[in-house]
Amino acid sequence: MTIADGYYLKQKEINFYMDQLTFLDNISIDHLNPYGNYLNDNLSNDDYSFNDFIVILKSNAFMMLYNMVESTVKELIASIYDQINSSQLSYSNISESLQDLWQKYHFQNLDQSDAKADKYKKAAHDMINSVLTLQPIKLNYGQLKLSGNADFESILTITQQHGINFNTNEVGKYNLELKKIKNTRNSLAHGSSSFIESARDNSVGDIQKISEHTQIYLEQLIKDCGFYIQHHKYKKHK
Template sequence: MVKLMNSSDCDNLKIEINRFIDLLKQIESSLIDFPLTADGCCSMKIEIVDRNEAESVFKSMKSNAIIMLYNFVEAGVRTTMYDYYTYFNNKKFTYSTTILEIKKLWIQHKTKEFKENYITDQVFDMIENSINNEYKVALDFDEDFSLSGNADVREIKTILDRHGLQYDVSQFKDYGGSLRTIKDMRNRLAHGNISFEDNGKGFTLSDLEQYKNQTYDCMKYFMEVVKSSFTEQLA
C-alpha cells in the first residue's frame, strides 16, 4: 500500500506552493527592476547576474509551480477519498443499508476476485452475503479507487458521482478551465512532450496566481462535499 498524505500534509503543500510562488514574484520583480510593494513577500534578496540565464530559469520554475499545483490536487483528492473509504468501512453498513452507488462499487470489487473455476460458488456467496444482515459491506481503497494523471474537474465530478456524493454543479463551473490547463500542462511535462522552459513561456505569473486560487477553491468545495457525507449519506 502506498503511503497517503493526511490533511496536515495537504495544508503543508499549500504553504510550499504559496512560498514558491512568492519567490517567483520576487524573481520577476528583480528581472523587470520593479520592487515589490510593502505587502509583497520579501524573505530574501534576489540579485540578477545574468539576465538571459535568469529568465530561462524563471520560465522553468513557473512550470515547476504547475507540477506542484497538480500534485496538490491529486494528493487532496486521494486523501479525502481515503478518509471517505475509512469512514464508510468503520460504519459497518449491511448491503441493504448501503446506497446504490456503493453497492455497485462493492459488486465490482467482489467480481474482480472471482476465480474462473469457482464462479458459481462465488456468485452464490456474494448473493448470500447481500441478504445476510450480519454481513458488513467493505470497500478497498487500494483496489477500488483510481486516479492517475487525470485529476481535473471532470474527473472529480466523476468520482463524486460514482460514490453517490451530491454536489452543486454550478460550484465547479468556474474551476474547470484552470484545473484542465494544469492537468494538461503537467501531463505534457511528465511525458516529455515539452521542456519546462518552453512550457513556462506560455503563461504569466498572473495566470499562475489565478490557477492557484481556483485550485484552492475547487479543492475546498470538493473536500466539503465529501466530508458532509459523514453526517448525511453515511450517518
Template structure:
C-alpha cells in the same frame, strides 16, 4: 485526515508559489546569510520552476480525490457499516473498485470471484475498500471531479466546473501535467507561456475578469474548487449521507 492532509498540501503550494512570485519580482532569494556564494535563477530555470507548479497543483487535485474516498470508507469501516446499509451510489462505487485491477486475484476463476462477492454481501460484512483500485476515470479535470462526486453521491455544486475560469484552469492543468508526465513537452516550454500575475480586466460590476491566466489564477481556482469539494465530503460524512 482529509482536511489535515489537504491543508498541509495547500500550505506547501502557497510557499512554492510565493517563491515563484518573488522570482518574477525584483527579490534576491537568500537562504542563509552566513553563506557567501551567489546563485542566480536565470530565465530558463524560472520557466522550469513555473512548470513544476502545475505538477504540484495536479498532485493536490489527485490526492484530494484519493483521500476523500479513503476518508469515506474509513468512516464506514469504523462504524461497521455493511453493504445493505449504504446508498445505491456507494454500492455501485464499491463494486466497481472490487472488480477493477484484480491482479492479486488472478488465481481465482470468475465463478469463485462472484461467489466471494455474493458471500460478502449476503453475510452483511462491514464494507472495506481496496485503495489501489480507486478509479478517477482518467486524467482529472473539473468535469471529472463532478462525475466523481456523482459516483459517490456527494452534493457538490456543479456551477464551478461549468464556469469559464475554474473549468478552463483545470483543463489546462490536466493537459500540462499529461504533457510533462509523458515527456511530450519540456518543463521550459510549458513554463515560458505564463507569468505569475497574468492579465485581468474590470467587468461591469468592477470585478476582475481573467483575460490571460497567470500562475496565481491557476492556484486560486484550484484551491477554491477543491476546498468546496472537501467541504462536500465532510458534510457527506457528518450527516451520514452514505446511508441507504
C-alpha cells in the same frame, strides 16, 4: 485532525512557492534592481538565462498544483472509506450509489487478459455470499483509478459514483484551468514537453490565479465531502 490535513499542508507549500516565484519574477523584469543583475549573472550559463530558470519554476508550479488536486481527492475518498469501514455496514445498509460501486470494485481486479469464466464465477459467488451473510462492506481507496487523470470531469464522476452532492455552481467555471493543470503535468511527467518550454507562455500572474481558483475548487469539494460524512450520506435511507 480533519479530513483534509494533507490539503492544508500542500496549500501552504504552493502559496509559499508562488510568493517566492512572484518575487523572483518581479526582480527579473526590473533591470534597475541590483539583485536582478546579480541573479542574472549567477543563475545563467552558456545555455540558459535567469529568465529560463523562471520558466522552469513556472512549469514546476503546475506539477505542485496537480499533486495537490490528486492527493486531496484521494485523501477525501480515503476518509470516506475509513468512516464506512469503521461503521461495519452490510451491503443492504449502504447507499445505492455505493452498492453499485462496491460491485464494480469486486470485479475490477480480475485480469482482463486472463478473464476465465471460473474467475468471474468465483468473484460473483463471493459477492453474493457477502451480501446474504450480511458481512460488513469494506472499501479500499487503492481501487480508485485516478493517477494522472484528476481534472474537473473525472473528479465530478467520482463524486457522482459515491453519491456525494458536489456543488459546482460556483466552481464549475474553473473546469478549463483544472484541465490545463492536468495536461501540463502529464506532458511534463511523460516527457513530451520540457520544463524549459512548458510554461513559457504563461505569466506568473496567470499561474497565481490558477492556483487561487484551484484552492477555491478544492475547498468546496472538501466542504461537500465533509457534509457527506457528517450526515452519513453513505448510508441507505430508510
